[in-house]
Amino acid sequence: MAGVFGWTFGEETNTLYGAQFGVGMSDTIQIIGGIERLQDVLTGRFALLLEDIASIPGADVQGKIPATYGGAGLRLACVSTD
Numbered sequence: 001m002a003g004v005f006g007w008t009f010g011e012e013t014n015t016l017y018g019a020q021f022g023v024g025m026s027d028t029i030q031i032i033g034g035i036e037r038l039q040d041v042l043t044g045r046f047a048l049l050l051e052d053i054a055s056i057p058g059a060d061v062q063g064k065i066p067a068t069y070g071g072a073g074l075r076l077a078c079v080s081t082d
Contacts, residue, residue: 004036015039033072040064
């Protein structure tokens with residue numbers, strides 16, 4: 001089990017956190033998975049629109065759309081017999 005923490009950079013700086021886990025089935029096969037939460041997925045046209053509205057005198061606009069996502073898979077390792 002491992003923790004995940006990071007930042008994204010682009011139109012907006014963002015933070016994500018989560019956990020990853022795995023179970024070894026044999027020397028070459030692992031079942032892995034994880035769940036993460038991104039604090040704000042509001043990007044692109046919507047983020048730019050909010051920035052434009054916020055530039056209007058007297059306007060106070062903030063918007064965030066958090067997202068929780070996960071996944072699972074199978075990891076195959078190549079083992080050398082040399």
